[in-house]
Amino acid sequence: xxxxxxxxRRVAIVGAGIVSPLxxxxxxxxxxxxxxxxxxxxxxxxxxxxxxxxxxxxxADSVLLGxxxxxxxxRLHRASYMLMHALDEVLCRAPQFRPEIAIVGxxxxxxxxxxxxxxxxxxxxxxxxxIANYPPQKxxxxxxxxxxxxxxxxxxxxxxxxxxxxxxHAFASVRGGRYDHVLTGGYDALSELVFVGFDxxxxxxxxxxxxxxxGRSGMVLGEGAALLALEDFDSAVSRGADILGEVVGYGISxxxxxxxxxxxxxxxxxxxxxxxxxxxxxxPDSIGYINAHGTATVFNDAAEGKAIMQMFNGxxxxxxxxxxxxxxxxxxxxxxxITLLALREQFLPPNINFRHADPGLKLxxxxxxxxxAQFAYGLSNSFGFGGANxxxxxxxx
Amino acid sequence: MSWVTPLGSGVDSVWERLLExxxxxxxxxENGQTGARYLVHRVPPEATKNLPVNPRLRRASAISRFAxxxxxxxxxxxxxxxxxxxxxxxxxISNGGVIYTRRFFAEIVKSGAPAASPLLFPETVFNAPxxxxxxxxxxxGASYTxxxxxxxxxxxxxxxxxxxxxxxxxACLVVGAEEVDSLVCEAYRQWxxxxxxxxxxxxxxxxxxxxxxxxxxxxxxxxxxxSRIDAGTNFFRRSEAGVKLRRIIDRLGxxxxxxxxxxxxxxxxxxxxxxxxxxxxxLYYPKAALGDSIGASVLWQLIxxxxxxxxxxxxxxxxxxxxGKVLVLGCGLNQQMGxxxxxxxxxx
Numbered sequence: 001x002x003x004x005x006x007x008x009r010r011v012a013i014v015g016a017g018i019v020s021p022l023x024x025x026x027x028x029x030x031x032x033x034x035x036x037x038x039x040x041x042x043x044x045x046x047x048x049x050x051x052x053x054x055x056x057x058x059x060a061d062s063v064l065l066g067x068x069x070x071x072x073x074x075r076l077h078r079a080s081y082m083l084m085h086a087l088d089e090v091l092c093r094a095p096q097f098r099p100e101i102a103i104v105g106x107x108x109x110x111x112x113x114x115x116x117x118x119x120x121x122x123x124x125x126x127x128x129x130x131i132a133n134y135p136p137q138k139x140x141x142x143x144x145x146x147x148x149x150x151x152x153x154x155x156x157x158x159x160x161x162x163x164x165x166x167x168x169h170a171f172a173s174v175r176g177g178r179y180d181h182v183l184t185g186g187y188d189a190l191s192e193l194v195f196v197g198f199d200x201x202x203x204x205x206x207x208x209x210x211x212x213x214x215g216r217s218g219m220v221l222g223e224g225a226a227l228l229a230l231e232d233f234d235s236a237v238s239r240g241a242d243i244l245g246e247v248v249g250y251g252i253s254x255x256x257x258x259x260x261x262x263x264x265x266x267x268x269x270x271x272x273x274x275x276x277x278x279x280x281x282x283x284p285d286s287i288g289y290i291n292a293h294g295t296a297t298v299f300n301d302a303a304e305g306k307a308i309m310q311m312f313n314g315x316x317x318x319x320x321x322x323x324x325x326x327x328x329x330x331x332x333x334x335x336x337x338i339t340l341l342a343l344r345e346q347f348l349p350p351n352i353n354f355r356h357a358d359p360g361l362k363l364x365x366x367x368x369x370x371x372x373a374q375f376a377y378g379l380s381n382s383f384g385f386g387g388a389n390x391x392x393x394x395x396x397x
Numbered sequence: 398m399s400w401v402t403p404l405g406s407g408v409d410s411v412w413e414r415l416l417e418x419x420x421x422x423x424x425x426x427e428n429g430q431t432g433a434r435y436l437v438h439r440v441p442p443e444a445t446k447n448l449p450v451n452p453r454l455r456r457a458s459a460i461s462r463f464a465x466x467x468x469x470x471x472x473x474x475x476x477x478x479x480x481x482x483x484x485x486x487x488x489x490i491s492n493g494g495v496i497y498t499r500r501f502f503a504e505i506v507k508s509g510a511p512a513a514s515p516l517l518f519p520e521t522v523f524n525a526p527x528x529x530x531x532x533x534x535x536x537x538g539a540s541y542t543x544x545x546x547x548x549x550x551x552x553x554x555x556x557x558x559x560x561x562x563x564x565x566x567x568a569c570l571v572v573g574a575e576e577v578d579s580l581v582c583e584a585y586r587q588w589x590x591x592x593x594x595x596x597x598x599x600x601x602x603x604x605x606x607x608x609x610x611x612x613x614x615x616x617x618x619x620x621x622x623x624s625r626i627d628a629g630t631n632f633f634r635r636s637e638a639g640v641k642l643r644r645i646i647d648r649l650g651x652x653x654x655x656x657x658x659x660x661x662x663x664x665x666x667x668x669x670x671x672x673x674x675x676x677x678x679x680l681y682y683p684k685a686a687l688g689d690s691i692g693a694s695v696l697w698q699l700i701x702x703x704x705x706x707x708x709x710x711x712x713x714x715x716x717x718x719x720x721g722k723v724l725v726l727g728c729g730l731n732q733q734m735g736x737x738x739x740x741x742x743x744x745x
Contacts, residue, residue, distance in 0.1 A: 386528030
């Protein structure tokens, strides 16, 4: 059934919504970025008495969950609420947007409900709602239902690259003419299982998250959701839509070196970055800012840093995970929105907690404070377990 | 195409058994925590015996082994071998590596975070099976893992079809995989969806199953063509399922469709599908013989559809089918549904 059409349409971003430790909505997020706010705090959702790492970027339930007036709403996972907030913001900006499909990334869906279910087995009472609301597609379906959107939910679980893979695939599908309107993004909520998982791998840190710093010692986790409304550019223009920016390139690669570690030569990330820039019809020197994956683990930053060094000459780089932690399946989507904000407001988001440059990484890190800048294209990277690598290029409107 | 099922692993040998009316053996799985018993279908050990030795699979969970057997089998079965540098990998998963996930979390609950195993955690990630197969095949390009309920296979096939739009990709290896574990069984039991362990012959309630199915989609001409994939929709109430399935079937088109490979599993899905299918279309449920493997189920259904087209026969039904197209429906337990239409090369 495939026609392999050569359609290459432009893809507009006509709506964006975000919920993260940086704040609710584009405005709060931008303010946090421009003031270099450290949004990492002690973990409250579960005991961290026996873990090495004690902190994470978290979203306050008091704001996230609101009043939840009816019984059904109270059963939903908090990740559903993250997506509802993000989708509400998308639709406030683009009220006529009706996606044909939602392509959304996550790594663990409603994992904490699965944890609750397990803990209550063999004693106590299990809530059927935990089972029904745990699976990873459910949170997206909840958000779609909330706003009366009757579109299928295609959930991509490519580990920490999920959000970028979702946006990238959505972009490619609109550009190729498969769809005209796609809702895309990513989400993840903090859970004990995943927190302990990174802790036992010693990938998370006991101190501050310092991406690309000589003294970096690992990541902190985060959570959140971000969504983008993608539309065929010409269609958006013809209906007078407010175009926030464009997605112009996407690259994906698989690094088979190891299930949790990138090839130290940086070849996996490099292939994704090269492909994204080539897909955009650009040269590396067209890129004015890189929002790096930058987890602050020794191995990730070394591999990503090498790829950036090999391809670019002094482009400003920052990892905004330093401010809000690594939100896994949400990270790529949140960082796409951050890159979009940077393009729209012409600033470079900061890489906080940066003290000493790594002598092995000659990078132009946007250290500790946001900077004003003029640039037309931004690159956002996401790399994950299983060797999943993804990069996207965004353009200023 | 290739599969690993509780009835074995050869496409033709399992098909013959289905035509004979065979059903997979039912085993009783006991939950060590709760004492509850569940009826399940397991993949027999000999079905994975030809799996090549690979360091990636040394510690991998059953789901990764099933996926590897099916994926490698589908490539071996292809008349035209694809250039793996231009081949994408797409996985359909529902519960994923749940055996290791349960073990990993059990250690945390029992002994605290310091007891958590760094060897288990990476295998709990949804894309671990895809990662292992990509490493075995040295695929360095696109790899996606799609998660969802029993309809996830449709959404994965849709993604693969969209990928084939790219001039850089000539083939997509689509793999659906699942493994049985007591934790998932208990969840379905508490959701009141499982077959009563005291009534194995009953038609009410699903029997969880495991295994994998894989198909190689190519842009080049093949024996069968997926003429349409409908990524479907979500049903917000079970009572909506039949009406929404009917809309999907209408979009797929019922002209020249003589058979539908449904996803009925002994739950509300049976009623929904029966109400949605036009009278002239025969409805066959492979899950009655193979159980419900959730993530793998649509891939199994697609293989069954191809075999129906090839042989003109439908298991458990007398007579032969006229040439035409076969519909495959994916209706999950948790709000997702979609479908596709498969036709043979001469019927496009």
